[in-house]
Amino acid sequence: MSAAPPLAGPSPAEALAADLRHRLRGPLRVRRDMLQEVRDGLQDATAALVAEGLTPAEAEARAVAEFGAPEEVAGELQRELAARQARWTAAVGTLVLTSLWLAWDVAWRTAPVPGRAPEVVGLLSRLTDAFGLSAAALCLAALLVLQVRGSRLRQPERLARAVGGTTLAALVATVTTSVVMSALNPEARALLVRSQPGFAIATALTVVLVTALSTSARRCLQAAAVERSRRPAAGGPAHPGR
Amino acid sequence: MDAEALRGHLESLVLAVLEDAPQHGYAVIDAVRLRSGGALALNTGSVYPALRRLERDGFVQGSWGLVDGRRRRTYRLTRAGRGELAASRQRWREFTSVVGGVLGTEEAAS
Numbered sequence: 541m542s543a544a545p546p547l548a549g550p551s552p553a554e555a556l557a558a559d560l561r562h563r564l565r566g567p568l569r570v571r572r573d574m575l576q577e578v579r580d581g582l583q584d585a586t587a588a589l590v591a592e593g594l595t596p597a598e599a600e601a602r603a604v605a606e607f608g609a610p611e612e613v614a615g616e617l618q619r620e621l622a623a624r625q626a627r628w629t630a631a632v633g634t635l636v637l638t639s640l641w642l643a644w645d646v647a648w649r650t651a652p653v654p655g656r657a658p659e660v661v662g663l664l665s666r667l668t669d670a671f672g673l674s675a676a677a678l679c680l681a682a683l684l685v686l687q688v689r690g691s692r693l694r695q696p697e698r699l700a701r702a703v704g705g706t707t708l709a710a711l712v713a714t715v716t717t718s719v720v721m722s723a724l725n726p727e728a729r730a731l732l733v734r735s736q737p738g739f740a741i742a743t744a745l746t747v748v749l750v751t752a753l754s755t756s757a758r759r760c761l762q763a764a765a766v767e768r769s770r771r772p773a774a775g776g777p778a779h780p781g782r
Numbered sequence: 783m784d785a786e787a788l789r790g791h792l793e794s795l796v797l798a799v800l801e802d803a804p805q806h807g808y809a810v811i812d813a814v815r816l817r818s819g820g821a822l823a824l825n826t827g828s829v830y831p832a833l834r835r836l837e838r839d840g841f842v843q844g845s846w847g848l849v850d851g852r853r854r855r856t857y858r859l860t861r862a863g864r865g866e867l868a869a870s871r872q873r874w875r876e877f878t879s880v881v882g883g884v885l886g887t888e889e890a891a892s
Contacts, residue, residue: 573846574830577807577855581826584808608827616831623838696838 552604553582563614566621566763567628574617582607611767618766619697625763626700627686629756633679633707636753640746641672647736661725668717675710679703697764704760711754788822792832793841794870795824797863800842804858806849807833833857841866 550558557579564571582603589599607613648665682703685693693699722729733739788795799805799813810833811824836842841863846855859867 573855574834577830578826580852580854581807581811581830585811585826588808588812603826606823606825608825610827613827613831616828617834620831620834620838 552601553579553586556582556604556607556610559610560614560617563610563767564618564621565765566618566625566759570621570624574621578607578613615767618763619695622700622760622763622766623686623693623696625756625760626682626696626703629700629707629753629760630679630683630686630703632753632756633703634676634683636749637672637676637679637707637710640749641669641676643742644746645669647732647739647742650736658724661721664717664721664724668714668721671710671713671717675706678706695766697766700760700764704757704764707757708754708761711750711757715750788824791874792824792828793836794867794874795822796829796832796836797841797859797867797870800857800859800863801867804856806854806856810857836863839866 549555557575560578561571561575564574582600585603585606586596586599589602590596594602682699685699686696736742795814796810799810799817805813807829808826810829811826814822814824833842833844837844837857839862841860842857843860844855844857846853848854849856
């Protein structure tokens with residue numbers, strides 16, 4: 541029995557697009573758009589070279605060679621993905637952290653809890669507020685910086701790292717202090733459950749929002765991991781005959 | 783012009799060729815080659831990140847649409863982009879005037 545012919549591998553352009561796809565992290569839609577643009581560009585470059593007389597295979601190989609180093613191009617595209625993800629996480633962070641602080645503050649203030657909570661619960665409550673509101677303030681500041689002074693940021697991944705890291709740290713801290721407070725003050729928690737009909741819904745909503753925000757913050761940190769490489773060469777003198 | 787010298791002017795070149803009409807990425811490369819009389823060839827891989835940077839800066843706006851029967855992402859210059867292009871031209875005039883003054887002409891040197 542004769543051996544099957546070897547399967548043809550991906551074309552140079554497909555291999556380049558796959559290489560970039562593996563390197564990029566960030567918002568899916570933006571990433572997909574970027575890769576589609578790169579494919580379009582390679583296709584156009586190949587068509588132009590074929591029109592100049594090269595064979596399709598030669599034209600594609602040269603279009604890929606003239607594209608630039610994939611790690612350098614990926615680094616620059618990743619920087620833009622980091623900025624997009626940072627903007628999204630900062631917007632969601634501002635909204636979610638402020639809303640949760642407000643909603644739970646109102647819930648506890650309006651609950652008919654008798655007597656005074658233990659001293660440590662008061663301290664933890666203030667700490668929870670401080671963690672959540674500080675992170676919300678940083679998210680708002682980052683959002684304003686990205687919106688108003690985005691053009692001054694040459695390394696937006698640094699801001700993305702700050703937004704993702706601070707948001708994630710604030711979520712871990714606020715969830716931890718909230719759980720400890722609840723454990724230290726079971727009577728008040730039981731009374732709150734009985735007196736506030738929407739308590740279960742509010743708790744479920746909080747879990748959903750915290751999960752969504754922590755996912756966004758983790759993506760922000762992933763998108764901020766820009767490979768350290770030089771900017772791709774802008775180009776140079778055209779090849780003779782082009 | 784070498785690649786290093788070109789790097790600092792990439793965004794300005796892109797803004798300049800978008801001044802007349804919206805273009806997609808490869809059309810920008812083509813337009814630069816055409817305007818430079820074939821002297822400049824931008825790398826495909828440098829143009830797409832540059833367009834994204836300009837979009838983040840608010841100088842261009844990208845959108846998907848049909849171009850010659852193909853779905854393409856084209857970029858158009860915004861009002862802020864026109865302002866940046868004007869500022870870019872001014873900076874370039876000042877630069878060439880200052881450096882030209884220092885370098886002088888061959889006649890003056892001889």
